Amino acid sequence: MTAQLIDGKSIAAKIREEIGTAVAAMQAQHDYVPGLATVLVGENPASATYVRMKQKACAEAGIRSIGHELPAGTGQTELEELVRALNADPQVNGILVQLPLPDHLDDEAVLNSIDLGKDVDGFHPVNIGRLAMKGRDPLFIPCTPYGVMALLEEVGVRLSGAEAVVVGRSNIVGLPVAMLLQKANATVTICHSRTRDLAAHTRPADVLIAAIGRAEMITGDMIKPGAVVIDVGVNQKEDPTAKRGYRLVGDVEFESAVEVAGAITPVPGGVGPMTIAMLLKNTLRAAELALA
Secondary structure (H helix, E strand, O other): OOOEEOOHHHHHHHHHHHHHHHHHHHHHHHOOOOEEEEEEEOOOHHHHHHHHHHHHHHHHHOOEEEEEEEOOOOOHHHHHHHHHHHHHOOOOOEEEEOOOOOOOOOHHHHHHOOOHHHOOOOOOHHHHHHHHOOOOOOOOOOHHHHHHHHHHHHHOOOOOOOEEEEEOOOOOOHHHHHHHHHHOOOEEEEEOOOOOOHHHHHOOOOEEEEOOOOOOOEOHHHOOOOOEEEEOOOEEEEOOOOOOOEEEEOOEOHHHHOOOOOEEOOOOOOOHHHHHHHHHHHHHHHHHHHHO
16 A cells, blocks of 8 residues: 655645735735734744745745844843834734744743734734634634644545544644644544653554654554554754755654555655745735734
């Protein structure tokens, strides 16, 4: 058995094309263009790369990108003052503070200071609280979990009544995606680094979400035949044959998993492109709410 590959790159491209069409219509009808402000503190190379990718995606979709790059020594007060200024700017619909922040900064306080209507990353405590509560919906869903759910929908997975296992409990992916699966009426199990006999939990799963940040931790013998596997992990694995001396792998050992699963995301090209697509979708929604 060889699994169906879930092509996140093509699915994300379709979503971004739809967003571009909607942005053009907004500009034509309202003479208004959505704006996304990015805030980068320090010189973390990975963070800088992510911000550039988001800015490029904005440009391709017709969304205005407003970049703020601050030195690593920026103080808490200065950073929160910038966020408040962006909150008050009618040309800014979404505010994205790139994490992680330097250690001396309180990221929770910074995220709390973002206007709820501009929290396109979906990490404001009120948005997360609504996500956790039955019968409530957040204004914005965190982008990577939102992308995971979009992939499951694209594949046509019936989540109601399904056994879903999430490996990883981070605030950014694991916990929010578990809450979204529960809202979709799946029966959800959350596993983590201290789970005993991880395979005993993963093998019954109809849907398996791997988001623990450990290279190739989930092997084919830990997967139920025919299960849908969404691999959120992005890890570097040494490979002397690769140009950079390493290649990117997920939290799932793809070679063994693809022979067992019914459908699976590759790494790269699976969840990654969806995260940026859903960020643009949230920014468009924020602009629509501002115009309502």
